[in-house]
Amino acid sequence: MSASALSGILNVPRLRADFPVLERETRPGVPLIYLDSTATSQKPRQVVEALADFYLHHNANIHRGIHTLAEEATAAYEETRARVAKFIGAASPREIVFVRNATEAINLLAYAWGRANLKEDDVVLLTELEHHANLVPWQMLAAERGIRLEFVPVTPEGTLDMSALPALLAREPKLVAVSGMSNVTGFQPDVAEIARQAHEAGALVLVDGAQLVPHAPVDVQALGADFLAFSSHKMLGPTGVGVFYARRELLEAMPPFQGGGDMIKRVTFSGFTANDVPHKFEAGTPAIAEVVGLGAALDYLTAIGMENIHAYEQAIAAYVLPRLQEVPGLHLLGTAQERRGAVFAFWMDDIHPHDIAQILDHYGIAIRAGHHCAQPLHLKFGVPATARASFYLYNTPDEADRLIAALYKAKEVFA
Amino acid sequence: MSASALSGILNVPRLRADFPVLERETRPGVPLIYLDSTATSQKPRQVVEALADFYLHHNANIHRGIHTLAEEATAAYEETRARVAKFIGAASPREIVFVRNATEAINLLAYAWGRANLKEDDVVLLTELEHHANLVPWQMLAAERGIRLEFVPVTPEGTLDMSALPALLAREPKLVAVSGMSNVTGFQPDVAEIARQAHEAGALVLVDGAQLVPHAPVDVQALGADFLAFSSHKMLGPTGVGVFYARRELLEAMPPFQGGGDMIKRVTFSGFTANDVPHKFEAGTPAIAEVVGLGAALDYLTAIGMENIHAYEQAIAAYVLPRLQEVPGLHLLGTAQERRGAVFAFWMDDIHPHDIAQILDHYGIAIRAGHHCAQPLHLKFGVPATARASFYLYNTPDEADRLIAALYKAKEVFA
Amino acid sequence: MDDLYREYILDHYKSPHFRGHLEDYAFVYEDDNPTCGDHLHMELQVDENGMVTDARFDGIGCALSQASADILLEHIVGKPLEEVKQFSKDDLLNLLGISLGPVRLKCALLSLKVLKGAVYGLKPGESLTEEDV
């Protein structure tokens, strides 16, 4: 894949102009090269303007207000719910619950659905690729309820060993919870196929979409996801808001998670009746402005087209992968060429990931170092930490070249 | 209290200039009069600028990043934690947990502390003034665990019947959970005295500070609050962030609430070790920018002085109360003159609260109509709903006069 | 005054034509809006040809919820039951001739929820959502 072929897919220079932070210098003369979008994406002007406009002109609490501002705020909030539903192909806005982040979405499922439906020795099937967000909530439930966790094994290439799936599904898991894309190896499991087999085995399917939804078109009905979790901040939107999707009948059957205002229909001193979905799961004042900001992010992504974003990232991944593999002493955690996003975790002989990150920062290059909230996966590969560079719609092949050059420089410093 | 005496306490015209929404017209020629700050406050420019500056220049995920942006973001987030600690007189920033809102803070307590410490027939003592946020989470625990809820009764004036407290404390509640200020009657219970008696009886004390912290100086140690909950959005800050305060040893003894990234120290496929406080309670990517925005709100409030804000609101309450009481056929839910904030819930003969709100909206006046998430309190007073006007630091006696005039107008329309 | 409170609505609120009860009815239903305490009860008479011959409502609530009940009943009396079943949210809003924000919509739609509950024979305690009407 050549650099010039890439420019045919997205007009990156034009869209970069929407991201003021990309014009920043981290030190005088050193422009920022942001390769950490897997941790959190940057935000276009349009999102920040939507936030500011809401706060400065329409700010009010929602749902129970009759005055002009309250009606405007409620309409803006609920319209975004409808837009989210459309963005992921949900059957109804009522299937969309606003939470803090993908992590809370999964905790909501583990608390509300899990505690009502899982009992001792019930199996939840995860994969070895999972982020702590899709592991620790189930471990907490395992400690509390005695459920059992099983794992689809990861291959040496950082993909999933699909051949192990039938035997694991034969244990009749109640839930199969799988990441739509690994934030370490970049692998994008065939979720539709996993869901098909899982449903056949009688399991429900949770897709951790924290990395999938920002980077590829998603249709929950086509995927066969019964539940989906994702975060606004990884897809150009504000922090503080995420989405929990559940099929309507599942959502309606779930008991509430947090109690408080808005999630009730009636309250007396002796008890309460829960509200209709989705409000039943939104206790207290939600992240109103941030939801509105997420709406602006969806508009931005939709205008560019998720298909195009996906194609661009596939292309940039194909550009970066061989160049990284050429760096002597560099080892990738995740070498798949197919079904992968543009995220690359690696370690280098004789240079600790912290030192790689530090030296790259000297060149203005922002990457992450650590276990990326996937400590068990790192342990499996025998490394406590890796350096991770990740690319999004605003990154260029030129930035990839600078990354590679800086890695050679790091090798010199530590030689 | 005369209108001119009020202007000696705060320079309201000057600070109003910081709130662009207050210059808005709800219809051409009809300027906004925002009397709904109890639901959510308006935001000064400074807060919106802090948000925009963060998003456009420093945005990154926190805690594990080494690059410049990540270090800036982490520093900004953690500095705000320290500022919050100072703002409420906490002994250490480690006692401050960032959550979504006051509601989540109380749910966190009910889930993590409640489920570890409360068993069948244990008593939690609430008051009849409580917001659903400080009632429903305990009702959920009562349904699940068989704990018993008792209530300090409300008086006809909308205050608490303190004479009932000793007998209720004799039932040896494990927790006394009391609002620092009612969002309906405006009453500010003597929390320090309640805490003193509660501690003597061996109970811990939760203060629902959602209405107290925005409107009065708070020192958790002086108050004797073991736990405190409040929301950023009610105190000039962004939506999507709130604070759970707990005394350090209590916080350390609590099991985690939500599981995921950042709240762990170590994870393997078979289990996890929780992180140190407060990170143990902050799973996943928090509302980073919103926390930074809350920091700007604290700076704003501190510059004006919480003492001054409190004094101003006391004065405006004293200005409004008699004028409302003069309106024929208007009945206040909460008639206390002492220990009250500037919030007034009322009903009127022959005009439904929705209609009051609607007609006031015609005059640009934003008030709320409903049960204000205190349905049991309304039932006790025999009304399903009230209209509620609330004042904050940016409201003027002139706005109060317009409210009163519009109420007379409503009477005419419905005569 | 606000168009919401223009004479038309206020007239129906202050001097409703269909408030009260019938001696005899084919359909009856009631529901409420717990957040504001609005409550509405409806009775419908239907003849052997499936025509709505008379109707009454009773209840408490804001001007909008009560007036919209009166306006709605005025409109459907004399119409075939099948047509009443097809009557939509938009039809009601057209009838009221006003634009409503999300909260006031609930007030206006209570009448339609109760009407639909009646003609579809819902049992007490069963409830329709706004999406259903």
Add this chain to the structure above:
Amino acid sequence: MDDLYREYILDHYKSPHFRGHLEDYAFVYEDDNPTCGDHLHMELQVDENGMVTDARFDGIGCALSQASADILLEHIVGKPLEEVKQFSKDDLLNLLGISLGPVRLKCALLSLKVLKGAVYGLKPGESLTEEDV
């Protein structure tokens, strides 16, 4: 190059003076930084007058964590144990002569956490927080 990686730090990382083990020691302790896998082990010799006569560290980790261990031990050998106990976070940062963001601070302070753990006789598994040092 970044001042963090200036020769001083890199020298101590690449050619440490105090890496290794002692035949005999009064104090020993080890701890780690689980988020990045840094690990540090320290041994201290103290004579009858309470003077630190020798010390060694061993471990794996980033340049900063390892260099700061070497620099720290170089500084405290020959000092009274009581002075070592008083040695603060700021003292260490002065010694390193660099300014650090919150994440790299953890790397730099691991050496001090292990040193303090040793001189205060912490048991394996007990751990100090950054606030304690």
